[in-house]
Amino acid sequence: MQEDFLHFIWKYKKFDVSNLWSTKGESISVVNLGQHNHNSGPDFFNAQININGQLWAGNVEIHVKSSDWYVHNHEKDKTYDNVILHVVWEHDSDIFRKDNSEITTLELKDIIDSMLLNSYNKLLQSKSWINCETDFSNTNEFLINNWLERLYVERLERKSKDIETLLFASNNDWEAVLFKMLVKNFGLKVNGESFLSLANSFNFPVIRKIRPELSDLEALFFGQAGLLDNDVQDVYFQDLYERYQFLKQKFQLNNQGIMPLQFFRLRPPNFPTLRLSQLAVLYHREPSLFSDIIKVNTKEEFYKLFKVEASEFWNTHYTFAKISKSTKKKLSKSFIDLLIINTILPLKFSYAKARGKAIEDSIFALVKSLDLESNSITEKFLSIKPLDKSGLTSQALIQLKTEYCNKNKCLQCAIGSYLISKNE
Structure with a gap:
């Protein structure tokens, strides 16, 4: 018991x-x-x-x-x-x-009632991927959809606490918080923590000061990431190296504690070289990015805002040392969707919350307009029961699996509570 x-x-x-x-x-x-x-x-x-x-x-x-x-x-x-x-x-x-x-x-x-106790024991003693795997497909649609919405808000609340921590560390500078979150998510799972350590290696006012010159932004990012440490005989590389040496002295930069970047197991379009260049182009082009993000509410507007490509050198490169077939290295819509889900929506939610405003309806509308994220959790749930294929569903299912199913919190789960009670 x-x-x-x-x-x-x-x-x-x-x-x-x-x-x-x-x-x-x-x-x-x-x-x-x-x-x-x-x-x-x-x-x-x-x-x-x-x-x-x-x-x-x-x-x-x-x-x-x-x-x-x-x-x-x-x-x-x-x-x-x-x-x-x-x-x-x-x-x-x-x-x-x-x-x-x-x-x-x-x-x-x-x-x-003995039937209630039997239902509880049966659910908690299950050895399936989730305790309710055999009954999940027969659960009421209305109950599931309402529970998924609650789970998504719960996930936003959890992320807002992380944002509060970043905000405190950034002296309540929302632009600085946006920068750190964007940098981390530009690194995806493989390089996310490395990119975040890069963003934490200097104060955001440095970005504000050098933003007008794209090459300075690229030099800062590549230099802090340790990507300018090799000797590459190329005009573009040498220019970045010299710029970085100047910035390093001017702003007293130190990159000793930055986690090393990974290229292994990444598709070339996700190489950190391209992502850092794209990030530099974004900040060079958008002087008021945080204000723009707060104003924008549709995915089409966000696709337009984040319609950036790496600088010209990267048309024919994925790394500094090797030439490749010429192609523009743009941010894909699927990548922008990830930015919206993992950076923009949590930030908009936290910013509204800090000002005592309720914007859940607009957030729901935006996240439901995005495609479902394809990962092992969403794919397994969808194999058990057809669900709405939206960004809200994928985020809610991740919250459900990691915070409830994996921790046997069936009694705190609306689905688990329903299944335990239905046969009493």
Whole structure:
């Protein structure tokens, strides 16, 4: 028996509330279950319980066994002085407050429907890719769609906390936060952390000062990334090298702590050389990028805003040392979609939240207009059940798998709760 299952039972009244008796034979009537507390302290705050005809207001604590009260040292913690009801699966010990007054105990094991318990055990003991894999396909469409929207907002909330950390480190400079997020996401999974370490290696005002000269931006990015350390006999390379040496002295640059870049296992269009050049072109061309991003709300507008290509040298190169067939190295729409999902939408959400504005409708409209991300998680879910193929779905499914399925949080999942309850 798990304590979170008992929380679920209490929170959703999965027992006969019309005929409750304490372990001492006192009548119990639940007027208000209380508010579920997910932090430290009693499990449910501000409950109202009628015990033997007297109305009590206070907190409810839940344990598998009554003796867990002493195992957790609650008798020594004044936070638990206002507990009015102890709800347990099995009563094995009388419980007393610090003032030696006994706490009324409700035992659940003999009043829970056996089918509910069987459904819970069946779900949690599953060895499938997700616990509910055999039942997921038959789950109500309306329930799934609403749960996916909630999961997407939850994922935005999580990302907004990371943005708050970046904002604090950047002295509340939203442009600087955008820059760091864009740089990281230009590096994708393989070079994301390396690119972020590059962005953290100098202050954003350096970008503002050198932005008018594209070659200076490229020199800064390539130099800090360690890509100008080799001796390449090329006019473009030598110009960047000399510019970097000047910038390095002028701004006291240091690139010793930057993580090395990876080329291995990357398709040439994703080589860090091209991504850094494209990033430089973007910042050279867009002097007010953050303001533009906040104003824009459709994917077509974002495709136009991010319609950039690497500088001319890279038409015939993927690396500094080797010439390749001539082709313009543009940002693809699929790559821009990733930028919208991983950088722009979280940033717009956080910026609106910081100003007390609700923009969920416009965010939903934008993310639903994007194509579904193809990865192992989305592909597996879609093989189980057909779902809307949008960016919202892919982000929500990642949140579902990583934060709920992988952690066996079926009772906190709308789908898991539904499946456990439907046969009771």
